[in-house]
Amino acid sequence: MKKYILIAGSPRQDGNSDRVCEMLREQIEARGCEAEIFRIEDKKVNRCMACNYCKSHDGCVQKDDAAALMQELTEAAGAVFVAPIYFGSIPGTCKVLTDRFYSLFNPQKGKAEPDPARRLGVILTCGGSPEEAVRPVGEFVNVCFALAGFGDHKTLVFPGQNDKDAFTGNEEYQKQTKELAAWLTE
Numbered sequence: 001m002k003k004y005i006l007i008a009g010s011p012r013q014d015g016n017s018d019r020v021c022e023m024l025r026e027q028i029e030a031r032g033c034e035a036e037i038f039r040i041e042d043k044k045v046n047r048c049m050a051c052n053y054c055k056s057h058d059g060c061v062q063k064d065d066a067a068a069l070m071q072e073l074t075e076a077a078g079a080v081f082v083a084p085i086y087f088g089s090i091p092g093t094c095k096v097l098t099d100r101f102y103s104l105f106n107p108q109k110g111k112a113e114p115d116p117a118r119r120l121g122v123i124l125t126c127g128g129s130p131e132e133a134v135r136p137v138g139e140f141v142n143v144c145f146a147l148a149g150f151g152d153h154k155t156l157v158f159p160g161q162n163d164k165d166a167f168t169g170n171e172e173y174q175k176q177t178k179e180l181a182a183w184l185t186e
């Protein structure tokens with residue numbers, strides 16, 4: 001069965017990012033695939049220590065939830081990274097995770113060849129920032145996930161989402177989320 005990893009990047013419990021991930025899981029499972037939510041806030045994610053162990057060994061020296069996630073990501077059919085925008089970027093907790101992607105390549109192994117069949121979705125929920133200011137954050141996330149072999153991606157930006165339950169009341173963003181799930185699993 002095809003497996004999809006949904007990364008929920010907000011420290012806020014039951015906010016927009018959590019709701020987006022729940023909808024994605026429901027949609028993906030309805031298409032006969034497996035979906036697992038990795039809620040960063042509930043996981044053990046140590047910071048990259050820049051020890052360079054990963055440059056002469058397979059994988060990271062730290063055996064925490066982030067290391068297990070990276071292994072899963074290299075095997076997953078697809079993934080979605082869902083996060084709020086904090087001061088024009090992803091929250092610090094998400095950045096701690098993406099720094100760990102450094103261990104996905106080393107000079108001996110090289111990098112995974114990005115496979116266009118393995119798709120990445122990025123959903124960025126925010127308040128007043130204009131969409132064009134947020135869109136480059138999706139490109140940054142895509143560069144990180146390409147290291148795990150994801151070869152195609154789409155970014156959705158959901159502005160005007162300051163209230164915790166804004167997504168729950170926004171039919172347009174729900175429609176876009178469902179379309180993304182369909183694209184990921186087609």
Ligand SMILES: Cc1cc2nc3c(=O)[nH]c(=O)nc-3n(C[C@H](O)[C@H](O)[C@H](O)COP(=O)(O)O)c2cc1C
Nearest residue numbers: 010015016017084085086087088126127128129162
């Ligand atoms: C520390 C902090 C910084 C934020 N910075 C921005 C920002 O730069 N631009 C923006 O549009 N919204 C900003 N916001 C608003 C959140 O991105 C927005 O409320 C988002 O939808 C929250 O998602 P969540 O419900 O998943 O936590 C910020 C919120 C916080 C708590």
